[in-house]
Amino acid sequence: MMLLLAVLVAGVAPTKAEPLARAEAAAPTPATVSVDFGDEQGRLPHSERNNNFHLVTTYPEQRADDVAFLNQQGLHGDVYRVWISNPNAPAEYNVFNECHLATRTCDFSKLDAYLTQAGSAADSLLVNLNPTEFVQGKRPFKDLEPMVELILRNLKKQYPRVKYVEVFNEPDWQFYGSALHDGRPADQTTLQPGGLYRFYVPFYEAVDKVNKGLRRSERIQVGGPALSFLDPKWLQPFLDGYAADKDPRKRLDFLTYHSYLKWDDTYQVPTFYKDDLRMVAPDRTTVQRWLKERRLPEDIPSFITETGIYPGPASDDTDPRNDYLRQAAGLATYSYLYANQPHTRMFNWVVRHRDNERKDELVTRTPNGPLTDTFTPYGNMMLMQSKMKDTRVSAVSDSRKGDNGVYAMASKDKTGASLMVWNWQHTNDDSYRATIDMSRLPSGLRHGPVRERMFRIDQTTSNYFTNPDTGGLQLVDQKTIRPGSSYTDSIDLSPNAIYLILLEAV
Known part of the structure; x- marks a missing residue:
């Protein structure tokens, strides 16, 4: 979930909505689509099966009905991503506050319905764990590994569909870029790009300990660092740290980042991918080159755990009616571009969004509140994808x-x-x-x-x-x-x- 503030789009003035159906429009241009059903190209990625729920506090009363509807419609997922330590949620929904090293206990009661319902929507769950207070120095670093082990051991026991742990959420923006955007000098930020890997190590150490008590088929995979975009300034030092790590237990099961935009070095000027989605086409080639340069396995998969044409509160029109359709066609195009990249898994964003309806897969903002059983154009596009052959x-x-x-x-x-x-x-x-x-x-x-x-x-x-x-x-x-x-x-x-x-x- 984008941590970008409303200021991100200040100065990017949305235009007034105009109907896309124009009776006086020019005659359509001829086009040809050539399909060769004899030319097999492997398994269709089915990106609609990788999805996101928003925070536990986002329309919680709707979630059980949403899960039932998604499953009934054929949109049961392979992986759904969920949030259990996001700083935008109240403190009592942060597992770092609900697990206690002194008693070796965890209380997931406030998250139980959320995790149980999400587990009913997919074969496996990807949980995002963001160690905000440890990075900020508000908690001792020495407690991070035992705390993560305690969380994951109890989480896996109660919610066996937890399979993936994603470490961080847009740390490049949260701990660095937002400060630069607000005018603070780079040497006064919470974290520097080269310091990120240090906070990843306790997570793989904890996962290794938890996995020793699990059957191979049940073991947890761990990855990150969930950057706000594929930024070499952050990802290359992270990979340098991993490559230099001599611990035989080290593991990086997948790399994660988001796909909305990229920033200039000062975090003042965003370049929105929606203006030319081909910007994401070379992503995997870039990642594989960085892995190869460090003699790391080139098949470490990329998980694009958030994808969209509207980062933060961005829009094209002040009236969202045209943007709904643009979102659907834009995400279909993202799916195409990432389907052409090996070892890449694209995640959709999001079943229901907290405050930007352009990202909703289910109709949420009506005079009578959210609808239980109606897709937006974006959701209908995903439903189309679910009907595709394999x-x-x-x-x-x-x-x-x-x-x-x-x-x-x-x-x-x-x-x-x-x-x-x-x-x-x-x-x-x-x-x-x-x-x-x-x-x-x-x-x-x-x-x-x-x-x-x-x-x-x-x-x-x-x-x-x-x-x-x-x-x-x-x-x-x-x-x-x-x-x-x-x-x-x-x-x-x-x-x-x-x-x-x-x-x-x-």
């Missing part, structure tokens, strides 16, 4: 202007074939008429009738904020076809519109 195949678009334009991801399995196509435009307004050429269809679809279904998200379809009666994911076309080994169809893509096409034997 083996990725080649899908190529010929229509891009910079990072904007037509994107496609396709997949297949024994039940049929699937294709997502979308027109990421951000605040631009180009429309496309896309011809979809599908070749080498799966053998199970070449003989006999095939049911083709099309779902669409746009400014007026599958969009609660335009029409609450049709806020769910809308089936916009259904027909029976006999495609043979190839099939061609066409779709109209307005700005930021998203389609899902499913082909399944009747």
Whole structure:
């Protein structure tokens, strides 16, 4: 969760909302998407299965119903990320305050419903542990390792789906960047980039002790440092510390960072990724180079534990209606860019946000309060992803202007074939008429009738904020076809519109 203050976007004036549906718009540009179902490219990443719950205090009365709805809709996760020591939550929800070394006891009662419900939403949990007071010097460093061991030993016993421990949350901003942003000199910040690894060591030491009492399949993985962006000024010294560490118990099971923006060295000027999402395309190549330079395993995975086009309170329009659709198309594009990077897992942000509705996956802010069973356009996009088949195949678009334009991801399995196509435009307004050429269809679809279904998200379809009666994911076309080994169809893509096409034997 971004710790950036509202000042982050001061001076970035949102524009007034304008409807994206323009009757007088220019004729759509022709585009072609070529899909080769015979060209297999491994397992589809299914990024919708990696997700975040906000703080324990964020709409707690809704959470049980939300979990039931997510599971019922097919959005049960592989990993959900949760918060158990965040400084933005009241002190009684911080496990460092609820575990006591003197008595060797922990009281998780205030977190119990939160962790139990989150554990029902996913196969495993990633818990974020942020040792704020230890970094600030308010607690003795010598207590950090035994305290973490006590927390994790009790946490794993009570909540066995805890599998991952993420250390820190945006320490580069929390302990350094925010001070520079406010005008303090770098030598007067709480922490320097080279000092971060020291606070990671007690976590892997504690995990090693806890894991000795667990079966291999139950053992905890530990990683970090959850930087606010892939910042070489912070991550390279962190990796230097790990590479130089001679302790045979050391472990770095995954690297984590967030993907919203990057800062200049003085933390005065942010560069928002939403202005050109291709900025994240080389991330994994960069990480692997840094690992290789330090003779570290190059397959240490990257977890992008928060992803979004709107950091902090950022927006494009003061009226959020257009931003909801931009968020959906933007996160589909993030999913595509990270799916092309090996050893990379992207996490969605977030089921319900505390104060920025643009990030909500479920409709939260209505005159009557949160809705239990209605997705935002972003949530509907994730629902589309959940309907995709499991083996990725080649899908190529010929229509891009910079990072904007037509994107496609396709997949297949024994039940049929699937294709997502979308027109990421951000605040631009180009429309496309896309011809979809599908070749080498799966053998199970070449003989006999095939049911083709099309779902669409746009400014007026599958969009609660335009029409609450049709806020769910809308089936916009259904027909029976006999495609043979190839099939061609066409779709109209307005700005930021998203389609899902499913082909399944009747």
